[in-house]
Amino acid sequence: xxxxxxxxxxxxxxxxxxxxxxxxxxxxxxxxxxxxxxxxxxxxxxxxxxxxxxxxxxxxxxxxxxxxxxxxxxxxxxxxxxxxxxxxxxxxxxxxxxxxxxxxxxxxxxxxxxxxxxxxxxxxxxxxxxxxxxxxxxxxxxxxxxxx
Numbered sequence: 001x002x003x004x005x006x007x008x009x010x011x012x013x014x015x016x017x018x019x020x021x022x023x024x025x026x027x028x029x030x031x032x033x034x035x036x037x038x039x040x041x042x043x044x045x046x047x048x049x050x051x052x053x054x055x056x057x058x059x060x061x062x063x064x065x066x067x068x069x070x071x072x073x074x075x076x077x078x079x080x081x082x083x084x085x086x087x088x089x090x091x092x093x094x095x096x097x098x099x100x101x102x103x104x105x106x107x108x109x110x111x112x113x114x115x116x117x118x119x120x121x122x123x124x125x126x127x128x129x130x131x132x133x134x135x136x137x138x139x140x141x142x143x144x145x146x147x148x
Contacts, residue, residue, distance in 0.1 A: 025062035067091035083131035
């Protein structure tokens with residue numbers, strides 16, 4: 001019982017950690033795609049060199065995971081439902097660029113995805129901050145009312 005309560009209380013932290021974790025895959029896959037020749041010459045066994053299809057596929061999968069995590073944040077009472085609506089176009093464009101990177105597999109599409117990921121994460125965090133739900137305990141709210 002205590003474990004489930006702790007998990008419910010920390011759901012916002014887990015969701016934020018999940019978004020940060022999932023965001024890094026489209027970001028790094030796009031970055032490593034343009035540097036794969038350098039990685040290969042240096043002897044590094046990077047996914048973009050050894051398994052280029054998996055590299056591109058993971059960029060798509062994790063960009064969709066970011067969108068999914070943003071959609072469940074209001075369900076766990078971390079943000080308001082407007083965050084889900086506001087983050088949808090931001091995440092849809094990330095998924096579009098990841099799918100484009102997957103299908104084209106060129107330096108232009110990977111560069112666009114990489115540059116967008118640099119703007120994507122701060123945009124999501126600002127939207128999250130704007131739509132944050134504030135949880136006040138009942139004792140604090142009644143205490144403030146009685147003081148007035």
